[in-house]
Amino acid sequence: MFKYLFAKNEDIPAGSAAVFFGFSAIIWFVIGTGLGSFNAAKLAFPDFVTGNIYFAFGHMRQVHVMAVIFGWISMAFAMAMMYITPALGNTKLWSEKLGLWNCLLWNLGLTLGLTVLWAGITSGREYSDFPWPVDLYLAFFVFIPLAVNVWMTILNRRTQGIYTTNWFFASAVFMVIIVFLVGNSPEFFHLTGLTEAYLTWWFAHNVLGLWITPVAAAIAYYTIPKVTGNPLYSHRIGHLHFWSVVVFYSTPAAHHLMSAPLPEWLKSFASVEGVLILVPAIAFVSNIMLTMKGKWHMFVENIEVRFTITGCLMAIPLNMQGGFQQTRAINWYIHGTGWIVAHAHLALLGFSTFLEAAAVYLGLQTIMKRKLYSLTLANMHFWLLLIGFTIYWVSMTIAGLIQGAGKIYEVPYIDVVIAEHPYMIARWIGGTLVFTGNILWLYNMWMTARKGTEVPEGRMPHELGYER
């Protein structure tokens, strides 16, 4: 890859940037989930690795979170954009060279950001933990170059219309820049108090709602019609989905602060909008499920379809939880407990990870023109991810309910810690299964690049049978 950084754009093979992003994403996924497993071990076994501040939970928690969000998830998105955006416009990526530099600067910036976080230099704001120079770096060297490449590719398309996936891509790269610059403004301008709190959660909410959720869904809009060969069921439902994400997901940030002294009318407004997040979820899930008509056998036979449909199905509990847990009537009980940690993992490790994994599986095979090296390893990856995630989600949800009861009924803190202990061990087991699965995945994709059967010109990888 590095040899192309200074090559002429036309000399760089199509898909280079996507391959660079794809493997970077998987490596960050291994690192991020490895850190998650380590952190979970510290909660399950309090005497595990003590005496060194750099391995203290407080130093490492945000490194895990940021590695997963801006390493795995966001780089998998960039990978998907690098190959899906031009494919849908019947054109080439506007600049492979920009894509390669984008990926290099992304990896360097993220490494820098995680290093300073690990060293204890942090803004102290959850989800926007990076100090402000790193925020500016990410905005100007990561998201703006990505947006330029996506927009220019769409502007240079050879189609008159723009397919649904590209609506989401084009708008999400715009929205994430705004979210980054506005959401981090408390650090740029030393805003404090409620303003800081509100903008912190405006950032956290919208990174999920205007970046991760729409891009993950956009990927499914590509993967399912492409692999099954079915037309997308309804262009109309696509409109309802797209606009309801923009309108209903951008507004409920205040529902993260239901107990804060924000104006109560703002909380009421945000709380209604919070439930209305179910509207895009209904539209998305129904459109994808109806597109599967007549091709449900592929849910069993095809690894990309299995990952995508599993991710789509997770959108149902995700949005049922998300919609209702923020209402005053429920939030008083579960706020600040492990329930929320479980919900965040349902969004990031459940819903979006399964959709992105499908995109990376499909994209790397398509671009490298190599059939997946081993279906067995991919199956193991799928089940380790699904079982590991499920153990994690269920155990943390139960732990959260215990914490909620402890919080409301003033149970001594240490008694709550003791009651939660089995669930913390389950959490560690679940996280470690996910980590193990990702190591297998990295090996499988590496072997696909080296020894995967070549896909003949004009064929798609999913049209060929699996060999191992």
Added chain:
Amino acid sequence: MSWNFNKPLVTMCDAATNEADKMLWEKENLGGITEDNHRMPMPVVLLVVLTVLTAFAVTFPLWGQRPNAAIYEGYVKAMNTPEVQAIQDDEAAMKKIVQMNLGGKYDELLERHPLGMNDLRIIKPQIEALMAKGVDLQEYNVVGDRVVLANFEGNVKADGTPERKQPWWDRGYTIDIFYVMYFFTMVIVLIKRLPPSTWQPKHTH
């Protein structure tokens, strides 16, 4: 952009625009992906309607409000009674206080926001000070160890000052109603600009 309002629930485009859209829809190859023009399935429409109704119903401003100082007035008064003061054990004293206040209009809120004797000792002087001033305790929230003026807005008292009580209806709700109305109006207009859903494209490529 031409409009046709003869059958707005079928299409809002004129015939020429619809024909051009249909031709493009069938001709265009979007990276090998095609799209159908199915209408919103009725179960989806019903689910969306149900979601909107539920959104307003479950977030009704009066559900899940924070504890106000008024609900603990009975507890504070009970602390000064000889029966409670005679009990040395905090846990037993608290049980007695709770028992003495059962059957009041705040039973449900007290169950959701239980206190221990230590909490009561902290907020007692603050609530007593407010009682001495003769203010309406419902306008004060108990936030942790502090009793503070609530930040509700909405209704206005006769003297022009804002009433600091949770209104049964508030500004956020009103904004939501208009917001949702604008959203659905625009989405309906958007999808009714497409060719009628009775037409389905033939995917030949």
